[in-house]
Structure formats: structure tokens, C-alpha cells
Amino acid sequence: MTDNILSVRGLDITFRTNAGDIHAIRGVDIDLPRGKTVAIVGESGSGKSVTMKAVTGLLDDNSRVNGGQIIYRVDGKEIDLLTLSQRELRRRINGKHISMVFQDPMTSLDPTMTIGAQIMEGMFLHQNLSKKTALQKATELLQLVGINEAEKRLKNYPHQLSGGMRQRVVIAMALATEPQVLICDEPTTALDVTIQARILDLIQIVQEKMGLSVVYITHDLGVVAKVADFVSIMYAGKIVERGTVEDIFYDPRHPYTWGLLSAMPDLNTTEARLYSIPGSPPNLLHEPPGDAFAARNEFALAIDEKAAPPFFQISATHAAATWLLHPDAPKVEMPSALRARIERLKEESGHE
Amino acid sequence: MTKYLAKRLLLSLLTLFIITFTLFVLIRIMPGDPFPVERMSAEMIALKRLELGLDKPILVQFADYMGMLASGDFGNGTSLYNGAPITPILLTCLENSFKIGVLAIFCGTTVGLFLGIVAALNRGKFLDGLCTVFSIFGVCVPSYVFMIFLQYFFAYQIPFFPYFFDPGDFLLSAVMPSLSLSLLSMSTVSRFTRNEMIEVMASDYVKLAESKGLYGFRLIRAHVLRNALIPVVTVIAPLVVDLLTGAMVMEKIYGVNGVGKLMVDAIAGDGIDYNYVLALSMVFSALYIGAMLALDILYGIIDPRIRLSAKEG
Numbered sequence: 001m002t003d004n005i006l007s008v009r010g011l012d013i014t015f016r017t018n019a020g021d022i023h024a025i026r027g028v029d030i031d032l033p034r035g036k037t038v039a040i041v042g043e044s045g046s047g048k049s050v051t052m053k054a055v056t057g058l059l060d061d062n063s064r065v066n067g068g069q070i071i072y073r074v075d076g077k078e079i080d081l082l083t084l085s086q087r088e089l090r091r092r093i094n095g096k097h098i099s100m101v102f103q104d105p106m107t108s109l110d111p112t113m114t115i116g117a118q119i120m121e122g123m124f125l126h127q128n129l130s131k132k133t134a135l136q137k138a139t140e141l142l143q144l145v146g147i148n149e150a151e152k153r154l155k156n157y158p159h160q161l162s163g164g165m166r167q168r169v170v171i172a173m174a175l176a177t178e179p180q181v182l183i184c185d186e187p188t189t190a191l192d193v194t195i196q197a198r199i200l201d202l203i204q205i206v207q208e209k210m211g212l213s214v215v216y217i218t219h220d221l222g223v224v225a226k227v228a229d230f231v232s233i234m235y236a237g238k239i240v241e242r243g244t245v246e247d248i249f250y251d252p253r254h255p256y257t258w259g260l261l262s263a264m265p266d267l268n269t270t271e272a273r274l275y276s277i278p279g280s281p282p283n284l285l286h287e288p289p290g291d292a293f294a295a296r297n298e299f300a301l302a303i304d305e306k307a308a309p310p311f312f313q314i315s316a317t318h319a320a321a322t323w324l325l326h327p328d329a330p331k332v333e334m335p336s337a338l339r340a341r342i343e344r345l346k347e348e349s350g351h352e
Numbered sequence: 353m354t355k356y357l358a359k360r361l362l363l364s365l366l367t368l369f370i371i372t373f374t375l376f377v378l379i380r381i382m383p384g385d386p387f388p389v390e391r392m393s394a395e396m397i398a399l400k401r402l403e404l405g406l407d408k409p410i411l412v413q414f415a416d417y418m419g420m421l422a423s424g425d426f427g428n429g430t431s432l433y434n435g436a437p438i439t440p441i442l443l444t445c446l447e448n449s450f451k452i453g454v455l456a457i458f459c460g461t462t463v464g465l466f467l468g469i470v471a472a473l474n475r476g477k478f479l480d481g482l483c484t485v486f487s488i489f490g491v492c493v494p495s496y497v498f499m500i501f502l503q504y505f506f507a508y509q510i511p512f513f514p515y516f517f518d519p520g521d522f523l524l525s526a527v528m529p530s531l532s533l534s535l536l537s538m539s540t541v542s543r544f545t546r547n548e549m550i551e552v553m554a555s556d557y558v559k560l561a562e563s564k565g566l567y568g569f570r571l572i573r574a575h576v577l578r579n580a581l582i583p584v585v586t587v588i589a590p591l592v593v594d595l596l597t598g599a600m601v602m603e604k605i606y607g608v609n610g611v612g613k614l615m616v617d618a619i620a621g622d623g624i625d626y627n628y629v630l631a632l633s634m635v636f637s638a639l640y641i642g643a644m645l646a647l648d649i650l651y652g653i654i655d656p657r658i659r660l661s662a663k664e665g
């Protein structure tokens with residue numbers, strides 16, 4: 001039994017809209033092993049952010065949690081976060097145990113408050129620090145996230161900092177209350193490529209230093225390859241494949257994962273055009289009866305139209321929800337171009 | 353900051369000068385006359401024009417007028433029956449209008465802000481609906497209807513408040529005028545506050561603050577109010593000037609001897625009183641310009657982005 005600090009079980013969420021109910025999350029299971037990094041990968045609207053918003057109690061007012069559990073394990077106790085009131089969640093869990101980093105650093109800091117005050121806010125709230133200790137800690141945090149002249153910067157307002165610096169501040173803010181879990185919602189999407197790598201490095205450094213468990217929400221497989229230990233691929237409100245980062249990159253089994261991997265830009269390819277998965281994600285206002293990916297899946301079977309596939313276990317860590325893995329299914333291999341690419345990747349990493 | 357202020361003040365003076373000039377010219381080329389044409393012979397009018405210097409070229413007239421202003425005087429009325437000096441009358445009227453206006457502003461903004469905040473915090477619930485109905489009512493019902501209703505119920509049916517405003521009995525007689533005057537700004541401010549707050553509460557930085565563990569009043573105070581108030585201040589400033597000056601109907605209904613009534617009399621009497629109209633327009637413009645200046649300074653206080661760029665610039 002592995003030690004999971006956070007386990008999402010059977011999470012099911014609908015959103016009430018004027019057009020009708022949208023079944024956005026349709027039974028999601030995710031485990032976050034203590035001290036490890038899990039990446040949740042999917043297209044926009046696949047429900048990856050919503051899942052993590054449910055963990056932090058930041059769901060919009062028009063959402064309804066139909067079922068499931070979000071188990072947080074701390075000090076040998078198990079707490080189902082979904083049973084806590086919003087107030088309890090804020091007081092006991094948010095910041096103290098679970099912190100978040102948002103996608104866009106330009107909008108995630110309060111423009112009318114100095115960054116120092118924003119970093120120290122959580123400390124006063126959860127740790128009852130004196131002003132002097134808090135100030136000293138905030139300075140150390142800014143140094144930790146690689147901001148020079150930390151003491152001076154504490155008095156700055158967000159608009160005086162660049163995007164990359166702001167994201168560092170947001171990370172410092174998230175770490176200020178010494179959480180166990182850090183949820184990063186596309187933390188580098190809004191940043192320059194050069195800054196992206198540095199922010200990812202930074203998160204890895206603080207993760208090691210503070211023993212954090214990290215959840216990445218991303219659609220960027222490059223980020224996943226760099227940071228993740230485990231990967232969950234999400235499509236239309238469901239996890240379709242999960243495994244270690246090696247499982248997913250070297251031995252993908254779900255046609256959707258094949259599509260995602262094929263759609264990654266590759267410098268060594270001879271193909272003139274970048275592959276893209278045909279079609280667009282289904283409208284969850286009208287939930288498909290079978291496999292939600294069937295309409296876009298060139299390998300779809302007749303049964304995909306009728307019944308949603310269960311998970312088929314491939315190894316202890318690796319599972320995928322596709323009928324192709326059923327013993328009676330015809331043998332289907334991944335596209336040969338992708339196969340060649342994976343072989344090449346394996347070789348390259350082998351050389352290193 | 354001082355440099356910035358000095359620059360703004362100079363610009364304000366220039367604006368006021370341009371406004372005065374434009375008004376001066378417009379009033380003179382406008383159809384109509386300070387004198388009742390149907391009751392005066394052409395000779396009498398010509399004589400009167402000569403006496404008031406209205407026969408001179410317009411620019412010379414303007415220069416004379418500016419000279420008079422420079423000595424701190426608005427001159428005398430130009431209409432046939434009112435040659436009295438403007439300044440003392442203007443001051444009395446301003447005092448009356450301001451007293452009621454300030455009460456109305458206080459009432460309008462505090463109640464408006466309160467209602468807006470309550471509505472935003474109870475979004476989609478009963479209280480929100482109630483506040484919405486109230487603001488729609490406040491915007492849609494013409495204020496004179498409300499004024500007459502107030503008079504009917506609280507002066508006639510329940511004779512508690514006096515029918516008319518009386519500077520000698522200010523406290524009691526100012527209640528109905530200022531209340532009815534504040535209705536529109538109350539509704540506008542509450543509507544605006546509500547919408548701004550809801551927008552700010554949905555913003556990333558408030559969500560992030562929530563993910564830090566902030567909730568309830570502390571969250572509102574630390575992150576929502578200041579950010580929501582910045583745009584609200586923008587609507588309050590012109591409303592303030594409106595309340596101080598634009599109360600012509602209210603002053604008529606409640607018999608207030610104020611600037612609104614003075615303006616109406618200056619235009620709708622026997623002919624247009626050039627100097628009264630000019631003096632009043634200038635006071636109104638100066639108030640507007642002053643309010644905008646105050647607004648910019650206030651912005652600097654509540655919004656660090658503006659404060660700092662002003663410091664650097």
C-alpha cells in the first residue's frame with residue numbers, strides 16, 4: 001500500500017447552466033503519493049482544473065458535487081474534504097495544507113496590495129507570527145524563489161514586477177504557510193518559454209527542499225516529461241489512462257494518449273505537418289452514451305458507441321480505459337510514426 | 353506629486369477659461385435677448401444695450417468681462433428688472449443648495465454602498481433581488497414623482513415634515529428634499545458597487561486569497577472592497593456635482609432658494625439674464641472640474657498603480 005497524501009475517489013460534478021446541466025466530471029480517481037508529482041493532462045474543458053478546484057473548495061457557485069470523496073491524509077488521520085464546509089476548509093486546509101498556484105500571474109495578485117503584505121497574509125492567518133518574524137520569513141521566501149533585493153521587493157506592488165517575477169511571488173505566497181500539497185494550475189502557460197523552464201526548476205527545487213507533494217494541471221506534455229512522476233490523462237471529465245511518466249511516454253495504450261503524443265512538436269520528424277487529433281471534444285451537455293472519445297477515434301470499435309470502457313490494468317502502475325485492451329478486441333497497434341518516435345526517444349534517454 | 357498637482361491645477365484653470373469663453377460667445381449669439389422685446393421700443397432697447405456695453409464687439413465685451421472677474425466680481429444682472437449684484441445672491445443660493453446636496457450625497461453614497469455590498473454578498477438570494485428592485489425603482493421613477501409622494505404622505509397625510517424647505521428649520525425641512533434628491537445616486541451607486549464587487553470576487557486574486565485560507569469579512573476587507581471601490585468612485589464624482597447643482601425640479605417643488613432655481617429664473621424670466629447664466633455656468637463648471645481633480649487625487653490614494661506612476665511622471 002503506497003502512502004497517498006491525497007486521493008480523489010469517484011468524483012462526479014455537474015454545472016447548472018442556462019442551456020442545461022453539464023456533467024463536467026464523470027467519476028474521477030486520482031492518487032497523489034506523498035512527496036511525488038502527479039500531472040493531470042488534458043485539453044481545455046476536459047475537467048482537469050475543475051477537479052483540483054473541488055480539492056481546494058474553489059468551485060463556482062453553479063456547480064454541484066454529486067458524489068465521490070477527496071481524502072486528505074495528515075498525521076495518520078483521513079479527512080474527506082468534500083464533507084467539510086467551505087468555512088472549515090478555508091480555516092483548516094487551504095493554505096495550511098494545500099496551496100495553489102494559478103495560470104496567469106498577471107491576474108492572480110491583488111493589484112492594490114504590496115507583495116509583502118500578500119505573502120505575509122497567510123502567515124498571520126494560520127501561524128500567528130509576529131510582524132517581525134513574518135517579515136523575515138517573507139524575505140527568506142523571496143530569496144528562495146530567486147528574487148534579488150528581496151527586502152526592497154516586499155514593498156513593491158504587483159504591477160512593478162514582470163510576469164516571471166510575479167509567478168515567483170505567487171509561488172512564494174503559496175509556500176508561505178508551509179503546505180504539504182502544492183497544486184499548480186498551468187503555472188507556466190502564460191509565461192515566456194525561457195521563463196517557463198526556470199519556474200519549473202524552481203518548483204522542483206522547493207519541492208525537494210520542503211518535501212512537497214505536487215499536482216500539475218497542464219496540457220503541455222513537455223512540462224509533464226520534465227516534472228512528473230505519475231501522469232493521468234483526462235478526457236471529457238474522465239481519466240482515460242494513468243501510469244508512471246515512463247508508462248505514458250514509452251508505452252501509451254489509449255488512442256487519445258497516442259493522439260496527444262503524436263501532436264507534440266518534434267524536431268526530428270520528416271512529416272511536413274504537425275499531427276492534430278481530428279474533431280473537437282464532446283459537448284457534455286449531451287453526454288455520449290459510450291466512450292466519449294469514440295467520435296474522434298480512428299480505432300473506435302462498435303462497442304465504443306454503446307458502452308463506456310472500464311479500466312484495464314496493464315501493470316501495477318499502468319491502466320487505461322479503452323475497449324482495445326479487452327481480451328476479445330482486435331489487436332490494434334499505435335500509429336507507426338509514433339512508435340518510431342518513441343523508439344528514438346527511448347534511445348536518446350538511454351544514451352544520457 | 354506637487355508637480356503633478358500644479359500641472360493639473362493649471363490645466364483646470366485653462367479648461368475653465370475655455371469654457372467661459374465658449375459660453376460667453378454662445379450666450380450672445382443665441383437667439384433671445386435680455387429684454388422683453390414685445391414690451392420695449394427699439395430705442396429703449398438700444399439705450400439699454402449701450403448702457404450695458406452690449407453694442408461693443410464681442411471680444412471687447414469678453415475682455416471687459418474678464419477684467420471684472422479678475423477683481424472677484426460676477427457683476428450685476430443684465431435683465432431689465434434685476435440689476436442687482438450677483439455675488440451675494442449667488443452665495444445665499446449656493447449655501448442652500450450645498451446644504452441639501454451634501455446631505456443627499458452622504459445619504460446616497462453610504463446607503464448606496466451598503467445596499468451594493470449587501471446585494472453582492474447575497475448574490476442570487478432574496479436580499480439581492482430586493483436591492484435590485486429598489487435600484488430599478490430608484491432609477492426608473494422620476495424623482496419629482498417621488499418628491500410629490502413624499503410631500504403628500506409625510507407633510508399632508510402625516511404632518512410631520514414641513515411642505516417646504518426653510519433654512520431657519522434646516523434639520524426637519526431638509527429631510528424630504530435631500531432624501532428625494534439622493535434616490536437616484538443611491539440606486540446608481542448600489543447597482544455599480546454590487547456589479548463591481550461580484551466581478552472582483554470572481555477574480556483570480558480573490559480566488560488565490562481564498563486558496564490561502566481567507567474567507568468572510570476578512571477576505572472582503574482585504575481584497576474585495578478596495579478593488580471594487582476604484583471604479584465606483586468614478587461614478588460617484590459626477591453624481592456629487594449633479595446633486596450640488598442639478599436640482600432644479602427639487603428646488604422648485606420644495607421651494608428651496610437655491611442655484612437650480614436661480615438658473616431657471618435667469619433663463620425663463622423676462623429675457624435671458626446674460627451675467628446670471630454665465631456666473632452660474634462657471635460655478636457649475638468649476639465644480640465639475642474640481643470634482644474630477646478630487647477624483648484623480650482620490651484615485652491615487654486608493655490605487656497604488658496610479659499613485660506610483662504619478663510619482664514617477
